[in-house]
Amino acid sequence: MIASNKIINFNAGPAALPQEVVQQAAEAVLQYADSGTSILSIHHRGKYFLDILEESKQLVKELCGLNDDYEVLWLQGGGRMQFAMIPMNFLNEGQTAYYIDSGSWASDAIAHAQLYGNVQVLSSSKDHNYQQLPEIPSTITSNAAYLHLTSNNTIYGTQLQELPTVDVPLVVDMSSDIFSKRIDYSKCSLFYAVAQKNMGPAGATLVVLRKDMLSRIKRQLAPILDFKKQVEKNSVLNTAPVFPIYVSLLTLRWIKEKGIEQIEADNRQKADLLYAEVQRNTLFNCQVEDKDRSMMNVCFNGIDKTIEEAFINFAQENGCTNIKGHRYVGGLRVSLYNAISLEDVKYFIAVMQEFELSRH
Ligand SMILES: Cc1ncc(COP(=O)(O)O)c(C=O)c1O
Secondary structure, three states, rough: OOOOOOOEEOOOOOOOHHHHHHHHHHHHHHHHOOEEEEOHHOOOHHHHHHHHHHHHHHHHHHHHOOOOOOEEEEEHHHHHHHHHHHHHHHOOOOOEEEEEEOOOOOOOOHHHHOOOOOEEEEOHHHHHHOOOOOOOOOOOOOOOEEEEEEEEEOOOOOOOOOOOOOOEEEEOOOOOOOOOOOOHHOOEEEEEEEOOOOOOOOOOEEEEHHHHHHHOOOOOOHHHHHHOOOOOOOOOOOOHHHHHHHHHHHHHHHHHHHHHHHHHHHHHHHHHHEEEEHHHHOOOOOOOOOOHOOOOOEEEEEOOOHHHHHHHHHHHHHOOOOOOOOOOOOEEEOOOOOOOOHHHHHHHHHHHHHHHHHOO
């Protein structure tokens, strides 16, 4: 069989990180810089960590092409905490928040928002099993609190090609495609992304918001849930998740060195090769609408359940792990985040071809 002595982790999150990032993180666990102690034990208000925080915030702005009109926060609580914090902070009495329902994460965000005020779902692709993106209306009533979108639907393998231009604050969940390609981040009033896909380990969530959003906050909130307080306290209102933020900084440095344009070109090539093989291979097919296919999460099916199960085992035996589709949808899902190389994808395609030969 195909020789491989490495394991390729195609998980959708927590996902594979660049090997050099993992190496540097491991060294920092033993000792951080000249601190004489592990990164796991440095003080979250001390100089070492404040430097990490500052560099990471500057790098985020640089990579996103944003100026000082934006604030960068590192928070905890993952994507779901943002599903709650966004309406708590920005959906005031008498207003409506608009949502696009493009998948389970989007509909979970909707369910959270409904706890805090009026919500209108402008469009949904639920009736198409989320295998295509819903339309985004171009005109939206201007007194809307905001419009919320999910840019990449991790479970279904659909992705917005470009952010829309709308005249209400645009809020985007970019958890599974941030830093994967050039994006016009300046269209957003707020965007957020969990670390555990394209940035680092679980435990930190990146939130970037335009400063003018802060004046819209009217509710009395516990400080930990209040964006104004989090900005005032520079993300160290409570004990910050030092290690996930540090690993995210290492990944941001890696992204900067590689360059977003190169990353996008690689991601495009990786996805094109894999979708082409899914189409060619007699044992697989992809139900996701062509124009909406994700570069990050390639979701496809075997021609029947037996083939899917056999292939998951075959891939595992050949070093390709975590390719089972999300439990809501089944099938197969191969996540091609930035740390997955073109060689990894070519190897996976060779495994698919070998599997096909073995079944005929
Ligand atoms: C697009 C998207 N949003 C939100 C989440 C939820 O993140 P968490 O598990 O940190 O709440 C996920 C998780 O995979 C996701 O893919």
